[in-house]
Amino acid sequence: MIDLSTKYLNLTLKNPVVASASPLTKDIANFRRLEDAGAAAIVMHSLFEEQINLESNVLDRFLAQGSDVSAEALAMFPDMTSYNIGPDDYLEQVARAKAAVGIPVIGSLNGVSTGGWIRYARLIQDAGADALELNIYYLPTDPTLDAATVENMYCDLVDAVKDSVSIPVAVKLGPYFSAIANMAHKLDQAGADALVLFNRFYQPDFDLENLEVVPSLQLSRSNELRLRLHWVAILFGQLQADMAVTGGVHTAEDVIKCMMAGARVAMTTSALLEHGIDYLRFLVSEVADWVERHEYESIQQMQGSMSHKSVRHPAAFERANYMKVLSSYALTVR
16 A cells, blocks of 8 residues: 655655645635645744834834835735734634644744734743744845845744744745855754755836836746745755755656655645645545555655755766756857
């Protein structure tokens, strides 16, 4: 019998497909539907830092400067009193979600400063969350702010949250660090139990007729998976932390690629927003069919089998592959 189970954040999951944070995870009825369709775990929609403190100077500065839109927001600079439920309601929803489903529920905090995060990390834990995902969203627009300061801010936040809770903590990152491998190592040392690679930051667009900056929301596609696979494959075996892939997971083949790169779980949102929650049932079934057709006994058997440390030609992940791609492209002369 095929074993689809995997281990993530010290949790044993029935399969590697996790429903990540999105508007779908704001409705308790959807939690039940996601579980019935085969989700192994659910990441709740985020409690935003701005909701914890609407009058924070950080928010005022970000609004004045202009920043990208979070992957969960549907409009630029949303009204935090109406976009999402408040902190107390969020905690109540965590408790209701845990009572409604039998699979793990992962809380999510979205922000940048320690502020209310420490308190609400504890409260989310006390409400029953099985784990916590820190969606650290920061756009360093100050030209005097160096990379080391930004990286230390991330690590200090992770260290502070880890000290305040006993449940596992995952860190959701964007890809825009000058040395991703080193940053992953620092977060691993700071105590992160998992890294979620990579966050998708939505950039605003220009409305040329009205001369306005407007939100632009585009769902992911499978071709976005390559960046995630690249870094998960490189980092596999170098960290104590688990790794999850988010962004570009749409098909069974996408899930399998994530496993072979070295991820413990593959998180999906856009595919469910596009095709509906019941698509998850098809996705998990197709993963099982693929594993059986290719005569694997389990998901865990394949994890990391195509990582940097496992493949015959690891240079494919490095500069040699860049040169090979360029030299292999043949121009068509017309």
